[in-house]
Amino acid sequence: MKIDPNSSADLSVQIAQAIKDSIIAGELDVGERLPSEAELADHFQVSRPTVREALKRLAAQSLIRSQRGASGGAFVNRLSFEDAYSQQITTSTLLLSMNAVSFDTACEARYALERACAPLSAERRSPDHLATMRAEIFRQGQPGLTDEAFCASDVAFHRALVDGAGNPVLSYQLAGAVEAMQPLMNMITFTARDRERIVELHGQIADAIEQRNSQAADLALSELTAYTLELGTKAMAARASRHQNRSNVENSK
Amino acid sequence: MKIDPNSSADLSVQIAQAIKDSIIAGELDVGERLPSEAELADHFQVSRPTVREALKRLAAQSLIRSQRGASGGAFVNRLSFEDAYSQQITTSTLLLSMNAVSFDTACEARYALERACAPLSAERRSPDHLATMRAEIFRQGQPGLTDEAFCASDVAFHRALVDGAGNPVLSYQLAGAVEAMQPLMNMITFTARDRERIVELHGQIADAIEQRNSQAADLALSELTAYTLELGTKAMAARASRHQNRSNVENSK
């Protein structure tokens, strides 16, 4: 575990990388305690604040956690699925919002991933997952629901579908895609008819999953994909025309 | 953008969160410059090292980048797909290695995601993607290839398949799953016969993608899934029996 003081890279970056490499290589096991900041500073021949900046970088990625006190120190963290979820959601959200990913692209990705889960979910879903799906469908049918609440329920429904596959890796991968799409989905205004159609398709999906009929589930999901894309296209067109009007007004001043 | 000095949370964590929230809320746009460290320290009523630790946390997530010099400072980063890739690969790798995800689970997730891409790839793949796939298949048939090189080529092949779908969100999601599985795949020792079979299936996949036949691609992928699972099961069993033998030896001392 060494660093090059003559490198152009910042020392704290190099130190963080060195420790990270040790963790990935398995030289530092989960739960193991790193040397104290003072010892690390001594080892790398840098000051304690520099070591601290390196440790903070690692802490930001949930790679280590710090404890104060007598037997405190920095410990190698067991990266939990939950930590990974939340990191992925943050990353995906920023990625979508900063890179102007089109609604179509995000939507396509989301449903492609969900359709990958559906056959597994049809095979393995527990009564719990089915109950969650049915409950969310019921909620979605309630009048007076805001668009945001409708979207949130939609996410919960699809989350149950994905979790039904019983594969934590898939759940983890999809959490990012689905949750990150919510801001985009929130741009859509759902009419009563839209909701009716969506609830109907959700019902078909739940039925198919209940009957362990993966083909029917895939069919319903593909219809839902097409319908969501249609709604998205309309919403984007409406936004565009509003912008167009506004510029026209501004130009005519 | 405020913090609570009486909170139990560390100040640098609170400051990092406050800035992160501002970025996500869009109060700070991409490319915008944050106040200097001294100004931030003044604003939050903390010392500069504390502000710096907060900024390092954000830099670790590629949310900001720092520049030295007269018109330097911290700038809100446009999170690139590449940054997101590499973060996801690190996270996925650690998740798999630290949580004892079974080979079966990881394998299932990987191929489920790939099968989600295959229809899109069949529709949209460019000659470039096909050429990459063919080249990797050729490489995989070369004698004397190490298991690691074979695995790496396998990853490149599947990467081309995924990229063929022309959906950067899907590519990003899958990069993590596929690359993170490489350490697990490296546990497998491929016999000449194994490789022959895999190359054959890869050929079938490439053919199907070339002919835009998504059904055939799905079929070949499902066979490849089953075959990989079989190989994995064998490899794990072999490992387990080696461990068993070792314990027996140790117990009989």
Place this chain on the structure above:
DNA sequence: GACTTTTAAATGTCAGACAAATGATTTCTG
């Protein structure tokens, strides 16, 4: 033996300083 107090070790925070990089400004030169 159970409870309280002390202590030592570690991280968290602060203050001030200097080094290094870098763009802007000024000065010098032709």
Place this chain on the structure above:
DNA sequence: CAGAAATCATTTGTCTGACATTTAAAAGTC
């Protein structure tokens, strides 16, 4: 006046040293 060179100011990167806070373990007390 134009362009090149030198200088300057600003900002991050790093260092030194110190104190505050937390925490577990050791020591002391009843």
